[in-house]
Amino acid sequence: MQENNESNQELEKKTKSILISILAVAILVISVISLSFATFQKEEKLDDSNSISTGNISMNYTESVNGISINNALPTSDEVGKALKGKGEYFDFTINSTIVGNVSLDYEIAAVKDKDSTIADSSIKLYLEQQISGSYEEVMAPTVFTPISTKSKVGSPAGSMILKTVKKDKTSSDNYRLRMWLSENAAVDGAQSYTVKVNVYGKTH
């Protein structure tokens, strides 16, 4: 009798162990299936047109033929700098985001300074506009180049300046225009230069 009770208890325990194991494996299988589509797409590399896709999200970055190129730059007021419109005095670029399904994306536009720049950050002003309903409107007021001290959560590197942070949950195409000039109060002695590149960093959340 007693032996029967003990073996019944053992059987119960074994059954319980098996059930827990089956449940755990089921959770594992479901997790792998639901996430396998995205993990498979992660390894796709950038193609020549600067785009990447996971199937649900893709981004594309295009830029004008030439960047800003100003010689003999002089201290410039914000009023004049914002209106620079000659050849080589502004830089246009476009960010296209294609989003399908219930996904959202953050991206940052960051100015990354070239290490050979000799003009002080505090002597440089940057200004960003976005095209809205056909005309360009200010999205970042004239601002002295201000680098971030650590890498941002989205991916902008330490030392870069974040010009704009954008949250997207649907497909869109955003046109931007960057201007850069020597600050009105700059005191620059002799021939010096300042160079930046405009990079884009995106991340889902």
Place this chain on the structure above:
Amino acid sequence: MGEKMKQKETKQLLLSVFGVALIILAITGFTYAIFTYTVTSSKTNQIRTGSIKMSYLESNTNVISINNAMPTTDLVGKNQNDYFDFTLSAEISGTSTISYDIFAQQIETENSIDNNEIKVYLEKEESGKYEAVMEPLVFSPTTDKGMLLYKDSFSNKTNSKVTKLENYRFRMWIDEKSDVKTFSKNFKIKINVYANA
């Protein structure tokens, strides 16, 4: 014996649960960074400064130093021998135009003469001769930079580097309408030049 079996089964169960939990955590951690996007622009955005130099004649005979100043007519003031000469020079590489503004800024002193009792006058050398570019005016500062005397520019229409020079002569005097109470007072001015785009 039964106790040992029980412990062994418990250990196996715990290990299974722990193992599955680890796998789930690993998958969760891996999928956190599913999609990131980085693009580096191929275009550089650059500004380069040229140089603009300003020099003053430093001879003591070419600065304004008027003692026992008296109210003076414009005709006399424009020709007085007390004046301040200065030269602007600019080196310009390539085709470019550099504009500049000449300002007169008062230096605060005790017992200063009133602005409206001072006349200022500016000439520029053209073909070896000084000619008026600003007729006598009452000193009237309108910005924190002082009173704008004159605006001009240096221009280079070639692709080579050029040096340009401009000579100026500045005079100031007490306006003929000034009250005699201005005696025992003084007035100091400095000349600043601002280049701008």
